Amino acid sequence: MSYNVEVKNIVKKYGSKTVIDDISFNIKPGTIVGLASPNGSGKTTLIKLIADFLTLDGGEITIDGQKVGPATKAIVSYLPDHELFSSDEKVSNAVKFYIDYHKDFDAEKCKQYLKTFKIDENAKIGSLSKGTREIFMLILTLSRDAKLYLLDEPLANVDPVNREAIVTTILKEFKEDASVIISTHLLNDVETILDEVIMIKENKLFCHKSVEEIREETGKSLNDFFKETFKVDWFGGDNK
Amino acid sequence: MNSKLALETTKKLLLTNIPSVLVYLVFQTLANFVDNNYIKASSYVLGALDLISIVLYALCIAVVVMSLLKTLVMDLFSEKSYRYYSLPYKKSVIILSKAVPAIIIEGLMVTVLFQGESIQDLIGLMFGKSSYTGQPVEVLSEVVSNRISIFILNYMIIVTIGFLVLLAFVISRSFDPSKIIRNLVLAIIIEALANIILYFVIENISAIYSEKYTEAVQKAVQVSPILSDKELYASAGLIAYYNEIVTAVFVLIMIAELICAINASRKLADKRLNVV
């Protein structure tokens, strides 16, 4: 079985605090995986470790057979959860950056999507609505021909109409030899497109399962399963 | 270093900085020309020229500061840096590819602004007149050639200081940013060592140049008593104040690193660690 992403016993500490405690999982090519855990559980740290933005304290991550490093950045397309370009930069400049520096960038595909979503190439990025900006960043990320797409909260702060557009675009760009990891809280919007889900609880791996299996075994939607796994009794038994 | 990134950075910096500095130099040359050749020009005209000169000078400094902020701080040390760190190169390569052109080009711009008279003299040489003093160039040719050496030396000092600061940042940022205390200590040790070396090297070089320069000044003063040695000696620039500058820069770097470290540990506490 050849895996696209192999995570073996990884550990990450900040000072004395262990944020990621001996987590292992493997992802096959052609899978869309959701990464779900409560705020502050190390989701973004995990993504940054895979994207080679942070260094491991223990364990190993390999992507397409190579250890994470500058070489894997060429086959990983990472969409962070914040702005990548200044608001006074033009859309066309951002596209040019990707064309210049990412050899696997498909400029034609990008231009097609810009037309579909009616994004004016001469517009300043700051003049686009938040939802459109997010779609634009997603277009740039998915127009690269990578082996792994890391999407960190692609739906946050986006209205339902644009959220659907984002989910549909992710589906449209599905590639059989690549994998997608989507880190999100908005499970309602993405659960139908996920093959598998990885959940982290208290800095350890809680489960890595097929979403359909979860539905079959528990009779719950992924969203409800998540709520049940991470529920906190805020009001001490008073909520009925 | 990555040549593509370095080239793109160089192009942008040149496009931003050259126009402003050129305008300043051209204006300054014209102003000096008027000053030295139209002694009857009214004080209002001269005053106005001075004022415009100061404004242009300030503009050039502003351009330098903004360029540095954009190329170094915004592109490398803010959230916008993610697009650069996603490129398939080592973090230190990315930082160096942007910072090295920035230091070389901005260092040159700062030196030109600082040591404008050297350029004036070069131009004066071309036209057969020293625009600074209005005296025939033959008298001052030795002083002029010394001034050029001083220009180069000042440029080297500025660029070395720039590289020291860069070194500190590369060390503290290209490693795992969660190990900020360790990196800070490392950076301070290296900076201290480099400053000590630089101090001894420059001290010795400037001693040599100071000697030659003083000789040349004395010669020139003998030939042409209109010149005051103070006027000529004053343009030795940074060399005359090397001790003060090294101390000041060292202190500034320490303060900057401390601020970054405090800021980073607050972020650690917030669990929102930026990639750099």
Add this chain to the structure above:
Amino acid sequence: MSWSFDETRPLFQQIVERITVDVVSGKFKAGDKLPSVREYAVEAGVNPNTMQKALSALEESGLIVTQRNSGRYVTEDGKLIADYRKSAAQKAAKDYLDFTKSAGLTLEEAIEVLKEAESK
């Protein structure tokens, strides 16, 4: 616009049901070409692997046939489609009669209601 699903049940089963209904109701006629797995997945708003699983199950049941190099088609077997149509109708009928029984109607009254509904 994606299909609406009940996310508490496996999706692949619901996809099989939906496509069966589409065939049985005549939305897809015998011999019609189906969209590719990827297109169908985008249309339904589901993961292509899930869609693939559903289409494979439908192939096994014979409702869908694969022509090599040419894609997937609704079966030309009119009788098979008719059988599916009948059993779908039977299921709907059983659900209806379960309801009328629990509402206290006799079989004749239930049939009357059907006739009235038809003429409206």
